[in-house]
Amino acid sequence: MQQDPAGVCVDLFGSDLWPDQQKILESVRDHPKTAWRSCHGIGKTYIAARLVLWWLYSFPYSIVLTTAPTWRQVEDLLWKEIRAAHAHSRIPLGGHLPQRATELQIDGKNWAAIGLSTNDPNRFQGYHSEHLLVVVDEAAGVAEDIFEAINGVLTSAHCRLILIGNPTDIGGQFYRAFRTEGWNTGSTAAWQTPNFTHYGITREDIISGEWQQKAKKKPNGDWDWPMPWLITPAWAANALQEWGEHHPAWSARVEGEFPEQGEYNVIPLSWIEQAQDRWPDTISTGSVILGVDVARGGMDKSAIAARQGKKILWVKTYSGLDTQQLAGEVLKEYRATNAMQVNVDVIGLGAGVVDELNLHSDINCREINVSSSSDVRDKDGNRVYQNLRAELWWSLRQALDPKGDELLALPKDGGLLGDLAAPRYSFAKGWIQIEDKEQTKKRLGRSPDEGDAVMLTYAPFKDATVLRLPTKPMVKQYRIERISW
Ligand SMILES: Nc1ncnc2c1ncn2[C@@H]1O[C@H](COP(=O)(O)OP(=O)(O)O)[C@@H](O)[C@H]1O
Ligand SMILES: [Mg+2]
Known part of the structure; x- marks a missing residue:
């Protein structure tokens, strides 16, 4: 049993393994440290779960620690697979695993598998066993301090560490594992x-x-x-x-x-994935702000995004509408969500939408010209951003940075993910510069409309004048034409 993880999967769990799943099992059996990167949906989490059970039941008084960037990934993905395999084992395995639990005990804390969140590296301390396995799922999204803590527990002779996941983020421990000695590595492409x-x-x-x-x-x-x-x-x-x-x-x-150029992407893919992951559990509070990106040409779509506090409620796209029709859609959504403000990209056709919305006294409409200058200065009085567009994209980046506190949640939508991960930045003249929309468009093959709509809802996030309106936020006299922080 100790030498045959694949046999355990097939005989005990009835798994229909495919070759790379078998290779992953064997790598963990044979090597102290394994890193495996792959495309979406090859059965990484599935095999990680079986790995946990093989180790736990093969080695007496073993400990398995499992983690992933978000608690949902621990509880609803990895541990769901662990519970399924445990429940359907052909020979009853024993051990104590209550429903929805993320801890499987055979003999209390001395012989157990445990799911840990990545909020607190201290949680990884204090585990000792002759046979210790640590499984990190979606390892690209896990922060450095967690890896330091994990290194701290890998002290006994028979220790195993496996990092698996989508290679979404460069620079971290997962990325380095493929470039440092001491790791047995593998990869799987879709084909x-x-x-x-x-x-x-x-x-x-x-x-x-x-x-x-x-x-x-x-x-x-x-x-x-x-x-x-x-x-x-x-x-x-x-x-x-x-x-x-x-x-x-x-x-x-x-x-x-x-990703080749990952370090120059404004928003790393793994941050977007985590933001999508926390969406169902994020409670939205406060007033709704709409962002409207108006199509500039034939193939482009118009997009409306709704943000309530730290949650993007939805993003809708529209093709073939003229400015009046689009304004009609905005009006409808504004009233339906009881919004307090709508920010419209005013460049090009956007001006027509703004004019149309301004005819309605209950609509608090702000025109946003993203090519206008940004007023933000550093402590020496230097410009920080090339223009408002750079400033707003950077604000969005900060709202998604897992190191922050008030994290934004995004709906699970492949188009939106594509838009948000596409733009690149540079520090050309000492300030942050986001590439032209045209450049992003060329690479993406379409305009990042949904991403821009989200970026526009973000515009007033730090705008104290708007957020601290004392009375009647709907009244026109409080309208602010230009953003000033
Ligand atoms: N060998 C297998 N036999 C049966 N189902 C599998 C197998 N491998 C994966 N699956 C199922 O395929 C789906 C995708 O697997 P998952 O582990 O989530 O992929 P990944 O983590 O690589 O994205 C899951 O529903 C999982 O239960
Ligand atoms: Mg997975």
């Missing part, structure tokens, strides 16, 4: 997984659309995938549509590679 290899579907087939000729369909018209629970060519083709092949989300979630 190495069963639903691709079964039909001989390659990367090129996804890019060209050729995959549709190679894959077979069932009589009912659905695609016939050998392991439909894993990533499919259809999923990858959709990702290509949504992000394009030069996007960090494509690299991480389809290619299983770290």
